[in-house]
Amino acid sequence: MPLGLGSNLSRAISKPITPGIVTDNLVLKHNYNAGSVVPISDGSVYTDGANDNINFGPLDMPSGAFTIGGWFWFASGQLEERPSLIGRATWAGTAKGFLMRFNNDSSASDTTALQVVMGDATSSGNNQTDVYSTTIVRDQWNHIMVTVDGEASGSKTLKCYLNGALDSTHTSVHYVPDDTSTTDFLIHKADNMNAGDSEVKGYACNCALWQTDLTQSQIKSIMNKNYAGLTSSEKTNLVSWWNLNASYSSSDGDTNVVFDNYHSGGESLGSEMVIDGSFNNNATSWTVDTSNDSAVSILNNAVTVTNSGTTGYGSIQQTSTDFVDGNYYKLTFDVTALTTSDGITVYNYNSNLTKTLESITTPVTITDYFLASNTDGVDIRAICSSGESITIDNISVKQVNGNTGTLS
Numbered sequence: 001m002p003l004g005l006g007s008n009l010s011r012a013i014s015k016p017i018t019p020g021i022v023t024d025n026l027v028l029k030h031n032y033n034a035g036s037v038v039p040i041s042d043g044s045v046y047t048d049g050a051n052d053n054i055n056f057g058p059l060d061m062p063s064g065a066f067t068i069g070g071w072f073w074f075a076s077g078q079l080e081e082r083p084s085l086i087g088r089a090t091w092a093g094t095a096k097g098f099l100m101r102f103n104n105d106s107s108a109s110d111t112t113a114l115q116v117v118m119g120d121a122t123s124s125g126n127n128q129t130d131v132y133s134t135t136i137v138r139d140q141w142n143h144i145m146v147t148v149d150g151e152a153s154g155s156k157t158l159k160c161y162l163n164g165a166l167d168s169t170h171t172s173v174h175y176v177p178d179d180t181s182t183t184d185f186l187i188h189k190a191d192n193m194n195a196g197d198s199e200v201k202g203y204a205c206n207c208a209l210w211q212t213d214l215t216q217s218q219i220k221s222i223m224n225k226n227y228a229g230l231t232s233s234e235k236t237n238l239v240s241w242w243n244l245n246a247s248y249s250s251s252d253g254d255t256n257v258v259f260d261n262y263h264s265g266g267e268s269l270g271s272e273m274v275i276d277g278s279f280n281n282n283a284t285s286w287t288v289d290t291s292n293d294s295a296v297s298i299l300n301n302a303v304t305v306t307n308s309g310t311t312g313y314g315s316i317q318q319t320s321t322d323f324v325d326g327n328y329y330k331l332t333f334d335v336t337a338l339t340t341s342d343g344i345t346v347y348n349y350n351s352n353l354t355k356t357l358e359s360i361t362t363p364v365t366i367t368d369y370f371l372a373s374n375t376d377g378v379d380i381r382a383i384c385s386s387g388e389s390i391t392i393d394n395i396s397v398k399q400v401n402g403n404t405g406t407l408s
Helices: 006-014 217-220 261-268
Strands: 020-022 029-031 036-038 044-048 066-074 085-091 095-102 113-120 129-137 141-148 156-162 165-173 203-211 238-241 257-258 269-273 287-290 294-299 302-306 312-318 327-339 344-347 354-357 364-371 378-384 387-401 406-407
Touching: 020 287, 066 085, 066 095, 085 113, 085 203, 095 141, 113 141, 129 156, 129 165, 238 261, 261 406, 287 294, 294 312, 294 378, 302 312, 302 378, 344 364, 344 387, 354 364, 378 387
Parallel strands: none
Antiparallel strands: 020 044, 029 036, 044 203, 066 141, 066 203, 085 095, 095 113, 113 129, 141 156, 156 165, 203 238, 257 406, 269 387, 287 312, 294 302, 302 387, 312 378, 327 364, 327 387, 344 354, 344 378
């Protein structure tokens, strides 16, 4: 029985969120030992082949041995010439890095011929390896994994596995990781090589990257699992794993992200970046800003914004916090008291958080994940009308560990 969405495919495609998570009765595994079909994922990401992808920023791929791949559904009706599944590579006359894609150049039979492009960006000689696998069947799930050993560039061996079977082996492969500052690691698009015609129409889930070349037996075991099903040995040398079965949407709907399941799906965090987020020293570590008739007071280990007339904002700021551009952070704070007639809007000036609070029971914790981009410091603002007030405590910002992707 083929792996796939089965009879539910047309229903799933007919109303996708693009890009978005599809959760319509996915079936990705045939359990031959049990003699039955069982699901190993309760969702996958869908991209429309025109504008959608998942961007993980400048993720550093291993310089030595590695394994990369996952489950992919390559749909009919592709809109682009070189749909790219996963990787990070640069083309500047020669290739540098790794990219798994399909290609309809004259050297490939058609757009379902799998191509792996690898290179070391040397100026002359055989510096690029184009690997063509056997034809990938469209409109069904295929598990595609590529392993590369740790030998020197020009002496590497690449193996391509299709649905657990060794599909092809290639020697004398050239490769060094792409470290170009402007190139990102993407799923379902290329950031540099033929980027304008590289989007994929289809699905992806349970994608992963290891810094070792897995064996065929390991790949056959892993292909039948999501992250929760991996053994401890299968997590050894794992860099990242993305189930791609759920996403976090910011409160304003502008940012949708997928977390690295190897790093607890967004809950493995770095150290605290806010100084005295509990206001134990009251206003010592904070500055305030206001507009119109709003006022800010920091007393009794909390900050309160009030308004006595014309609608305005009250802001609590800490400019010493230095975020790293391109990293994701988790912001939380507690609303311990709220007085409002038609809702108070709370937002983080340096992220996409915009949340209107009304008819809530306090205390309540507000959470937001945001991508740092040329912004420093914490700036929590509340917009209040006459007679309204809000009290905030326990402000926290911590970096999200792992490789987080942005759906765009």
